[in-house]
Amino acid sequence: MYRVLLVEDEEIELETLRDYIDWKKNGISRVFTARNGRRALECLEENMADIVITDIQMPGMSGIELAETIVRRGYPCKIVFLTGYDDFSYIHSAFQVNAVDYLLKPFTIEEVEACLKKVRSELEKSEIADWSRKTAAKQLLEMALREKQETELLRKNFRGVFGEELEECRFGIIAVYGKTEENICSQIQEKYKGIRYISKTERISILLLAGYLSVKDTAFQIWNDLKEDAPRAVGWCSGAWTADCLYEKAEKLRNCCVPAFHMDPPELFCADEKETEEEKAYHFREQKERREEICRLVSSGKKQETLQTMKDYFQQLKGLAPKTFAGEVYNLYMYLWNRLVLSDELLENWMEAEKILRENEIFEANNSYQMREKMKQYLERMLAFFEEQNQNPNYYAVYQVKTYLQEHCSESADIEKLAAEVGLSPNYLRSLFKEATGKTILEYNTEMRLQRAAELLKNKKNKVREVSLAVGYENVSYFGVVFQKRFGVTPNEYRKMV
DSSP, X not given: OEEEEEEOSSHHHHHHHHHHSOTGGGTEEEEEEESSHHHHHHHHHHSOOSEEEEESOOXXXXXXXXXXXXXXXXXXXXXXXXXXGGGXXXXXXXXXXXXXXXXXXXXXXXXXXXXXXXXXXXXXXXXXHHHHHHHHHHHHHHHHHHSOOOHHHHHHHHHHHHSSOGGGOOEEEEEEESOOOHHHHHHHHHHSXXXXXXXXXXXXXXXXXXXXXXXXXXXXXXXXXXXXXXXXXXXXXXXXXXXXXXXXXXXXXXXXXXXXXXXXXXXXXXXXXXXXXXXXXXXXXXXXXHHHHHHHHHHHTOHHHHHHHHHHHHHHHTTSOHHHHHHHHHHHHHHHIIIIITTOHHHHXXXXXXXXXXXXXXXHOSSHHHHHHHHHHHHHHHHHHHHHHTTSTTHHHHHHHHHHHHHTTTSOOOHHHHHHHHTSOXXXXXXXXXXXXXXXXXXXXXXXHHHXXXXXXXXXXXXXXXXXXXXXXXXXXXXXXXXXXXXXXXXXXXXXXX
């Protein structure tokens, strides 16, 4: 069943057309109406229609202009024009904007039904073509993951299926180890809009991400989401790769997942830093618990206990190869950064201003002592922040809200749900958050999503539609309006400026 939007400036004609046809008999489940082109576009943003039947001559925005806007915005609608004898000359223009058909006034029921039959046929053809493209894309990606492909053949196939050059289409790659039911895969694909494909075997699922997503952050979020239900190991390869590299990266992840069978609980890992079993002088469980303990102590502002636990942590790492040692320190750094800094804008700004410990400094250190001193400075700055904030009894409620919004960046803020999370009434939470941040929860959430969008747009390979989905705006045109209101320029204009 399809949905139709009727656009006609004459109220009597609009109501007659709406009530004239047995729409359900003709495969139409919903009928929307609009009296002008502007309202028609608003209606399409709110309720996307499959078919738009519009008068050509209307005051303000004509039917032709409406159709041109629909095409420009990429709305997947089939367009039918209504026309009288004296504006028949417009038909040529109508078909230049890919109109499927036209109805000449006055029309009969039979003519409308014949037109609807033709449009339904076009829609069905489009659905079949879309399904064929998606099937071909899945098969191509599955082959690229399963066996080494000859580059030139792969390039030709990518051009045919994706309409892009091989070098222009890049993917992040993540592996999830553990029995992954179909509904879990569907939930992952639904939540993380940038996931292009999931290849499943009995125990290992390989996820391909759109190149604009942070592989590391996405892997962390997936691992965090899955551990509550049924813990699974999650690994990733750093960077974004062209399809001719996918087999090599997938094999690396598969091999790294083999030891995951013995992990208790399953861990989060980067395949590029994964060492062999012989090089491991410690247990994954102990390291995970130690990181969690340090994180808990830091957020509680307990300085002496934090520094002693960190000292014990470094003592435990002694005897590891330098690269492995540095990798573990890096894991602690990233764990604290993801769990504490990224979820708190105030702390992130503080850490940026202090310029304490950049990622590369860990690997540039000459010895373990230098690494330990750098990490100590890093922890002391965070401790100072939390000691100050903990004097404010309401800080944690605001902190929890910010954390939740950071973790659900692709969703709009649900005040009722947030209030339940922190155990406060919605009205009190609104007041508390506004007092602490100077912004409403909605303003904060919108600003955070738009700042993320601005970052993604700096990479000119990221399409505006992909960026819009990544920050939770399903309607690209609405995203453009919100973005322009915030930055004063459209997303495309912004990308040209940076």
